[in-house]
Amino acid sequence: MWTTGKVIAKQNWNDKLFSLRIEVDIAPYIAGQFIKLSQMQGDKRVARAYSLVNAPDAPYVEVLAVEVQDGQLSPKLHELEIGDEIEVSTKATGFMTLDEIPSGAVQGSDLWLLATGTAVGPFVSMLSTAEPWKRFERVLLVYGARFIDDLAYLEQLKAMELQYPQQFKLVTCITREPNPDGLTSRIPQGLLSGEIERYLGVEITPDDSQVMICGNPDMISEAQSLLLERGLAKNLRRAPGQITVEKYW
Template sequence: MWQVGKVIDRTDWNERLFSLKIAVDIGPYLAGQFIKLAMSLQDKRVARAYSIINPPGSDYIEVLAVTVPDGQLSPALHLLQPGDVIDVSVPATGFLTLNELPQGEIQGRHLWLLATGTAVGPFLAILDTAEPWQRFEKIVLVYGARRADELAYFAKLQALAMQRPQFRFLPAITREEHPGMLHCRIPDGLASGSIERHAGISIAAADSQIMLCGNPGMIRDSISILTDRGLRKNLRRAPGQITTEKYW
């Protein structure tokens, strides 16, 4: 089912990376879920999935996107301005949500959020809700990108780290070195231990939940490292410590 949404604001993080705020009623949803955006292009309806960045309770949705030169939808999205309309799927869906994690004693004390690129979106929504701060003693967001200017919402995340003593924000970039940021791929930072050293806590099956969202290579390599250390995938029939969502 589709609703017509109206673009009410946009933010350009660099020449390719941008956010759109879209006024639309999609009904109730959970932080971490996604919708599809669709446009009619050359007499063909083209739809793609985008995570909702803002928490439930708003009268709009916000999405983070990057334009791909040969992409079917993203170049057209990149041209949208306030006042333009776009189709939005309802209801929201997806399982990268806190209610999918184990609860009680098997939950553990620490929540690790590992993301690359625009896949930070679900975690931005989750961090904007009360639940993670009530359930976990420590929360670590590792946000991977190629360059520093590809870290959308960087100032917001820095401010959150200042406001929340239990939160640690670790940007990790690969194509340049930048003061205060890790210079590595997320799997390499896990393998070397540098991510844990900068976070000030260790990853262990007894006290950690790991949520991963991003490119398949990051997820594959990170899972291999984590499972070698005794963590296992989280399934409803067999609770574990690793919950994932591939972003393409």
């Protein structure tokens, strides 16, 4: 169940937000899945889920995490430095993956990825594989964060916009300061007002769109309700639909 990994790189995006690259041997996994990281604290094991940001064929795993104030594990992860050890689950799991998205006529042409905070991670992983680019005509990433310096992997995402100029568009939704390069509303408000779709020049419709939503649970509930009202349905194995979600807490 647990194996020991070693931190081989660390990136501090700001004073709370960081990525850890960990050398570890775990079972094969698919983009969008998460591992658990864990530590013994006294005689109690504390374990938490973290989505993988790396492409599944990378020779390491990488996670993007934020230090939650008074959290049990995330402040300890934040203290880790290169060379430190951390326990890693031997298997990644999770259903927010592209192979859970129905193919064929139900699939539609557009893949929408809505993320707040650290939840951009699993989308960065998916976008670093060939699958979204093969399956969808357009990929739209909506990335919400409090401040501009809470945006991680922005260079990588902007490089993807250059690599796939017809296929990929990104919009950032920064809620606590002006955002010259994007929008300033929370994601559900941006969907309700239509400004996200206007900004990207693409409309979300039941026929054309698959929508994956990840991160803050309240954002997910609110965004999902709006999409349900617009005729999209939850994607279930027994009843394929257009909305696939993963709540982080």
